[in-house]
Amino acid sequence: MLNGSELATFRKQLLGWFRQFQRDLPWRRIKDPYRIWLSEIMLQQTRVAAAIPYYERFLERFPDVRALAAAPQEEILRAWSGLGYYSRARNLQKAAQQIVAKHGGQFPARMDDVLALPGIGDYTAAAILSIGFGEKYAVLDGNVARVLARLSAIRGDLREATRWQELQETADRLLDPQSPGDWNQAMMELGATLCTPKSPQCLLCPVAQFCEGRKLGIAESLPEKRKKRATVKVTLAAAVFADEKDQTLLLPPPKNTKEKTSADHVPTLVSKMWHFPTISVTAEPARNLLAFLRKRMPAVQSRRWQLIPAGKVRHAVTYRAITLLPFLIHVKKLPRCRGARQVPLSDISGLPASNLTRKVARSALAAAASVPAMN
C-alpha cells in the first residue's frame, strides 16, 4: 500500500513514461467514444498489429454510430471476416442501433447506459468513459491485473471473485483522478510493452521501485497459472462441392443464432457464418456426411457422389481442439439446397465466412489440384 507521496510519485512516473513512450495507435489520435469503443471490442481477442488494418477499413466503411446501425449485417460481418469471435460484430451493431434509438446517435456518457449496451462489460465501459469522456473509472482486464499482481506480489488465481474485486479496488485507488483516460492507457501500455507475461523488462519500468514482485524476485512467476479447462477434442466433416466452373456451395448462418441448426447438429462452431455443409462425427465421417447430405439435399445425382478426402484442418477455439475433415465432391451441377449460395471455391470472400471455413476451402483447393475432376 503506497502512502500519499509515494502514490503521487508513482502516478507522475507512470504518466510521464506513457506520454513520452506510448505507441502511436490509430485509436489514440482522436478522442471519439465510437472509435475507442470499436478499438476496445476489436482488441478483446485480437493482437494490436492484426487489429489495426481491420480498424481502419471498418471506420472507412462505418465512420460513425449511425452508419454502423443502418448497415446490412452481412456487410458488417464481411468487414469483420478474419477477426473471429463474430458475436462481437453482431453486438456492435445491436449496440449502435440501441444508441440511435435511445440516445439520438450520441454515445452515452453514463455508466448505467453504457453497461446496458450489448457486448459491453465493466472493462470496456470503464475504458470508453475514461478515455472518451474523462470519467474516473479504472480499467481492469488481464493485462492490468497482471501488472497489479506483480506490483503488490499477489499470489493465487486472479480471476477468483474476491481476488478480482480486490484488484479492482487497487486499480481504483491508483487511478489518477486528474487524467483517468491517460492513466488507464498507461497501465494497459505498461502491461502490453514492459510488464509482459514472459520476461518483464523491469530495468526499463518507470515504477520498478514500487514493485513488490520484483523486490521478492517473483515477478515473472506472477500471476500464478490458472487451472486450465480440459481440452475437448471435436471432429467435424465438411462437404466441399466443386462444379465444372469451380463453383462451390455455402450454407447461410441461422437467422437467429440461438436457434438450433438441425437434428444433425450442424456445429455452431462453423454455422454462425456462411459455411460448408458440416456435421460433427465420432466415426465413419464420409458415410455419415453422405447420409446428412442426402437428407438435406435430396437429389437423384447424390447416388453418384464420390467423397474424396481433402486433407485435415486443425483449428483451436478456446478449449476446443477441432479436427475438420473436408471431403471434396466433384459434380456437374451443384445440388439445390434451401438458402445456399454459390461462390467460386478459389475465392469464397464474397460471403462472410470464418477462418475455419477459409482453411477448409484452401485444403479442398489443394486436393482438387491433385485429383482430376469426374466427368
Ligand code: SF4
Ligand atoms: Fe512489471 Fe517489472 Fe515493472 Fe514490476 S518492475 S511492474 S514486474 S515491469
